[in-house]
């Protein structure tokens with residue numbers, strides 16, 4: 001196959017977005033190779049998903065490093081070695097530091113389960129349900145040094161008039177998987 005670009009996915013937990021991206025790379029819906037999965041939580045389910053898809057993993061525990069700069073240096077080495085052109089954060093629950101940003105700024109994107117700039121942070125869905133909003137959504141944005149604050153690339157909204165965060169997560173994840181595939185394709189110019 002010709003001119004396939006290399007992408008990496010970072011995740012901390014379940015990895016359904018990782019799996020959607022890896023599957024789409026395998027069957028040609030994304031004409032790229034998923035060459036690396038980075039996970040900061042040893043034991044997270046995403047690690048088994050990566051193994052099942054034959055995607056090499058770098059799994060680390062931040063407490064084994066002296067600082068964020070130290071583990072990000074290691075991540076940058078791995079991204080460079082794998083020739084990664086686009087980094088997709090998919091439930092990577094960690095603010096990206098300056099070492100990784102300096103090396104890959106403009107090539108790191110993140111998916112977030114709200115219509116940014118509303119409901120930033122780790123509990124976006126729960127916060128939106130508590131607020132009582134009626135229109136929910138998903139955002140994909142470039143990553144910068146601020147929390148959930150980089151330039152927006154894509155958003156998709158959906159209606160929900162209820163009070164069950166689990167249902168919002170369920171509805172949102174269906175949208176997330178397709179939006180991530182569509183957005184990666186847009187950024188890879190395909």
Ligand code: GAR
Pocket residue numbers: 011012013014015016017018090091092093111112113121122123124173176
């Ligand atoms: C996704 O819903 C993603 O939007 C969210 O984590 C979930 C990961 O799910 N990210 C954030 O909340 C970032 N602030 P997954 O592990 O099943 O892909």
